[in-house]
Amino acid sequence: MMENIPVLSLTILLPLIGALISFLLGKRGHMAKWVALIFSAAAFILSLALAYEFVVDPSSAAAGEIEGYSNGYQYYESHVWIEAIGINYIVGIDGISLPMFVLTTLLCMLSIIFSWDTDRRPKEYFGLMLILEVGVLGVFVSLDYFMFYVFWEIVLIPMYLMIGIWGGPRKDYAAIKFFIYTHVASLAMLIAIMAMYFEASLGTFSMEAIATQSVDFSRGMQVAIFAAMFFGFGVKLPMVPFHTWLPDAHVEAPTAGSVLLAGLLLKMGGYGLIRVAIPSLPSGAEDMVVVMAVIAVASILYGAVLCLAQNDLKKMVAYSSISHMGFVLLGYATLGELGVVAGVFQMFAHGLVTAVLFMMCGVVQHKCGTRLIDNLGGLAKKMPIAAALMTIGFLASLGLPGLVSFAAEFMVFAAVFFKWGLWIFLPIIAVVVTAAYYLWALQRSMFGPMTEKIDLSHVKDVDWYEGLPVAILIVLIAIFGVFPYLIFSRIGPAVEIALRAFGGG
Amino acid sequence: MEIWNVLDEFLPQLLLVLFALIMPALDYFFKDKRVLAFAALAPLVAYALALVSWTIGGYWEPAISEPRIGLLEVNLFSGVFALAFVAVGIIVVLSSPEFIKAERNQGEYYALLLLAITGMTVVALATDLIVLFVGLEVAGIASFALSGFSKREKRSAEAATKYFIVGGFSSALTLFAISLFYGVSGTTEIAAMGPQMDAMFADVDGTHSVAVLATVMLIAGLGFKIAAVPFHMWAPDVYEGAPTPVSGLLAAASKKMGFAALFKIFLLGLVVVKADWDVAIGIIAILTMTVGNLVAVVQTNIKRMLAYSSIAQAGYILMVLPIGTEYAVAGGLFHVLTHAFMKSGAFMVVAALAVRGVGESIDDFKGLGKRSPFLALAMTLFLFSLAGIPPLAGFASKFVLFSSAVDASIAPGGQSWLLWLAVAGVLNSALSLYYYARVVKRMYMEKGSDERIAIPKMTGVAILFALVMTILLGVYFDAVLELCQEAAGSLLQSVP
């Protein structure tokens, strides 16, 4: 069905075209949302088709049977870009990037729907969103370091502008903090990339090619490069103590911005670790295991404890992201197939769940005019659907079995026990704390008597464009909670390849 | 006849000087002063086309005739620099007529502009200290006059005075340094200096110290041109006071001339004493980028901010000297090229706004995104490019530049301290993002006047040219990077 079509490139290109059209709409700014919807939906459909055609376990099929197959990657495309220093345009997708890829197109489309009532500078708003999609998609399929970095950085600008233009009261501070903090991290990664390029001295930036050399780098070199990469990816993740850009960015960002920030941008960090850092630098990863584990556990617990103290719903959700992304890192830190697969799955799960949470925070903000828990209360009476959706979102996020996060968390815990035994009791405490802050927040904002601090007389329930994306996400959360196999089976073989350097995982 | 050989290699410069000389006449004959600009463009475009078709297109090769008299050499290294100078020249000339509309004696302006560019190209071509010094001075004197061109403008006169005093002082330092080098080497030919100095060190006691003294004075003298810390103080004042297109010329071209001289002298003539100066220049590089960026953060005048940003950029390029590999020089050349476009572009946006009566304060940029989407977008891209955000030109060249430091530090037998140059570079890039983003914020995130701004046509063309190049060199820079590598090779292959 899709032979000889550069599907990946096409999927990346579509939002770019959409963005350009959107910017050039001139006086017809109100059309921007349609343009954005059409192009993002087209990208989503393409990515779905791609996921459908994706061969689940490439190693079981004969290599020749899969169109565009190369060394674990499907839909592989390779073109020379800058010959002088060996930069290539290489894209390909495997089981690790596939869930991220589809998640990206999905969340972008849903965010666009969610933003349907945006009437402030819609051209720019939707255009930037599509640009962001281009960047994120590019990151997830790039197989060339230079390209990877370029896409990685492209993401920053639209997000900076989104926070800065459509943000809340402290947007200036938050936007610039986000921009510079994550940029510093990217630059650390950049230096690591340079070091890998020269140490491998192959004259190419191709990830696969460099990986063949980098696994044999000296231990010291590996640790140094890994540390730089870890910092670069970890800030994005974000890990404690380099997380403080996140709450600020989230609190000020517009809802759709938060959704994409938490749903996709954080995943870039986790994705980078497993795509680049860990498989390419096995000795470095092994030496840094303790650091990774300690930071991961610290993120999980610290993030969770901080959530308890938050008064702003969105800030709470932001801190919960820190906690949940800690599971990703913890999974990776085990360096075993189980943990890594679970970590990747957790990224996917968190992407779905956190999108719901931020959207619901947005709904509360739009309808009530405030997100401060102290000012809320008893909203379930006024907006029952919103309350139900929010409850489901919170439950999903606290790792309720049957919803998508559980499988990931459970497997991460299992992997941790397999590797470190009874240390498991440290991160597992977070499960209780997580339940505590979510339910407490729910109790104070949605339940109880109706608040008198704000005027609730005109508060309506969710609008269709708010409810629909959330409902779609919730259905997916339930589906993948009941059938995690669908994703796990795809991640597994890819992770197996990624962990080859560790002697069979 | 040897003299004809020289003239042959010197043809573009002659053309430039010729046009410079007829400028006053043209000024006298034509009422529409745009004619002057087009006349000034003619030799520049011709030179540019010739350069492009040679360096990138490869359609012809300069005929290098033997025997040589050893004052000038047309090679790819000089070609790249000349390309940068001419490109900036074109951009500046294009945006000048609208900016200096109200001034008298516009013929002089273009004449000086052409002479300045002539001087710069001479520096790029020079293989002998005498010619190099002459080139420096021609460009310098022309730019002193240029920066004072807006005679009714108090700041312009002040800028010229300061530029002139500091510039004269630095010329004296340079000349004295050159005289000392001549003393310890017995030659003024750059490539021959090294071996002769080596022989001298062995023969005569104390000559090494004299060479070090001369090196220091040369660093100071040329450090003035590139505005390296602590020889940079004049730059913000002059860039602020000078007419904006001239500021663009100073930041984007005059500074590069300093690098042309530095690369030649240090990498060709002074490699024998590299151990003496490499750490010092490394420290200066780090200081330069850091101070430039730190002070840029607190500026309120956009031209001043861009001036400090130029200082910082000079720090990046200065890395090349201590690294000294071919790859590093390629990165330096590449950055020279990209910086020429993005910095001159940024200055031209300021110039275009000034033409329409918008002030130079960063606050005057409020709401520019609404008032003039094109100028705002162009400015955004120039600034992000300066900050090194992909996929823009500034990123590509910085990437090569910084990676050369990494390369040199991890290569077997490399000097590991060079890594700190890369680290300082990236940290400074992040720091610089702060003030660039602040301008972007003013343009897009803050409300200003609603009045739309019509873009001055010729300046608009200049900006568009710079913009296209800024994007192109970021997205597809294969040919240019290859050229820079070859150019670097052509410089370093003559190292004895």
Next chain:
Amino acid sequence: MIPIEYWLVFSSLLFCIGAYGVLTRKNAIVVLMCIEIMLNSANINLVMFSSYHSVLHGTVDPSGQVFTLFSIAIAAAEVAVGLAILLSVYRRYQTIEVDKINILRW
């Protein structure tokens, strides 16, 4: 023949005097003159080294002397431009004392 050290000391002194003048004198014309002194000290060096090398190598080495001619010409041009600039400054500021010319700062 006068030993080379004498010449060096002489030119260095001249250079320092010039530099000192540039740093301390308020009058821009005097500053300009001091710059000329500095340039001339370099010229002395060039001529001196030229003859020194001629003696050392036994061949005539004219490049230093040629250089001096060029630099004298350049210095003249510089003075011309400099005086013009000072003139225009005087028109705007009614002074040529360099420490009064300081609206461009920070």
Next chain:
Amino acid sequence: MLEYAWLIPVFPFVAFLLISLLPKRTLSWEDGAGYAIGGAAGALILSALVIGDVLAGNTMVGDGPKFTWLVVADIEVTFGIWIDQLTAIMLVVVAIVGTLVVIYSGGYMHEEAERRRRYYAEIMLFISVMYGLVISDNYLQMFIFWELVGLCSYLLIGFWYEKPSAASAAKRAFIVTRVGDIMFMAGIIILFKYVGSLDFANLFGDEGVAAVPNDMMILATALIFGGAIGKSAQFPLHEWLPDAMEGPTTVSALIHAATMVKAGVYLTARSYPLLVQAPDTLLFVAVIGGVTALIAATVALVATDIKRVLAYSTISQLGYMTLALGAGGYLVVYADSAGGYSAALFHLMNHAFFKALLFLCAGSVIHAVGTNDMRMMGGLGKKMKITSLTMLVGAIAISGVPPFSGFWSKDEVLAAVYSAGEFNSLFLLLWIMGIATAFMTAFYMFRMWFMTFAGEPRSDYHAHESPKLMTVPLMILAALAMTSGFVLFIGDGFGAFSGDSISELFHGGHHESAADILSHIFGDPLTYVSLVLAVMGILLAYRMYYVPGFDRSVFARGLSGRLQKALENRWYISRFYDDFAVKVVYGFSLVADAFDRYVIDGIVNGFAFLGARSGNVIRRTQTGNVQRYTSLIVVGLCLLLIFMLYIVPWGGW
């Protein structure tokens, strides 16, 4: 039939989906009550068929249909169904009580016009996942449903979410049980590591058991029991259950008395093959059970909220079952007898019936009176004949008066504990605690009954008997409470039936005839000890709460006064948790937040500030005086010269 057992939860689940998703207009008959009853009944019928199959001797242990949940590396997690005698007992309970409660709800929830729909949806979801929990064939699957029943409990406790106390109680219930849940999770992860599978079939087999090292087995079983502590409200995690009474009474009856809280006991029973490998854990189980039984009973003595009395009673009875399981494990290990095990299950089943009955009666009373406070009631016996009579049946049953069901099972439990004393004398102490509990149980049950139904009304209300929809289930349950004890004598007897599910663990396994059992029970003097104590409890309650003129204020003075105060404050356990949560945990989080804001973020902002500040400082050096600039050139030149002449030759780079 057994392979279709997975359909049991599907019925209520479909009902749940229909009720929650159908458009409002389509959904008829009291907002979904019809679908709910249909779903529950469908499950009931299917359960009955399955139970019939099990009674006929068929089981499905580890050989049923499987569904792959996920595959990672060499680990495959599959879900399936597991039907044995233990499952059947739970199915009986869930099916019968579930169906009756749903029917009863039709009357009870009549006035909740707007919310009935949500109620039915949630209750259907609960029944569905409860079935799922019961038929799970591995720990992970069980854990999933385990959490889901917790979720339903959360939702239903918070049914009247606008009441702050309800919202708070719901949250508490979830969080406290979650503490148990993470222990459960940790426990199964430990097993997962050593056995590589979570299927009961693999875990309980000889290979599975042998694969786990002894200390890890103790830890794992103790942790799994930790899950039971949370869910079955055992000490010290029992305080959520009384709070959970904020929910509708039907919910209390179904979830917080008959089914969900039994899940912990069920889990412990299910884990028997592992528990018997770790006698230390068994002892722990028994001690927790005994302590729970006693403590909860003491608090019930003074509770004035009718539902809280029942809640503490539930905790106490659950403690009984746990105690029996602990003792039963000892019997299995040392005496090759499944007596304690089947006693626990027997009590589980009986308790489900009579406690559900009691709760529903209480619901009927509350429905009529509009308050939970027994001090406001009194004299309801005349107005609510059916309710008072059925409740009396329940009270007698729980007090352990023959021939009602409670007597048989309670006696079995105590007998098992006593005989375990032979192997560890601690059990004798536990037996005494059990006996004391039995006495107190009888007392507080009749205290409740007398306060509610006897005497004169103590406040102004217009009580009336509840509608048929409510009283019929009451009567059915009353009948069951009277008779369910007799299953002891049907066929091979309940003991043999339930013992079959762990029959491979013990070797004695002789079956007694009905006459043997009877003579066994009534031939044992200990039976009379508990019987007499129960009767004394009833009489004491009669004296204190029925016969007028008894001055209860004597208890409010001195030591007993302080004791009473402690009891009224629930032994201060709840307050301790509150203080811990608010002062310690929340306080800590506030400190952490301040740390995050001012220290970690402070450092980040500090860098920004430092940058701007130093920028400003450097900027000020630029005075505009050109001679300053040239001076700086000279200074720089000198420094460079010094550096290059003296430092570079010395430095080691």
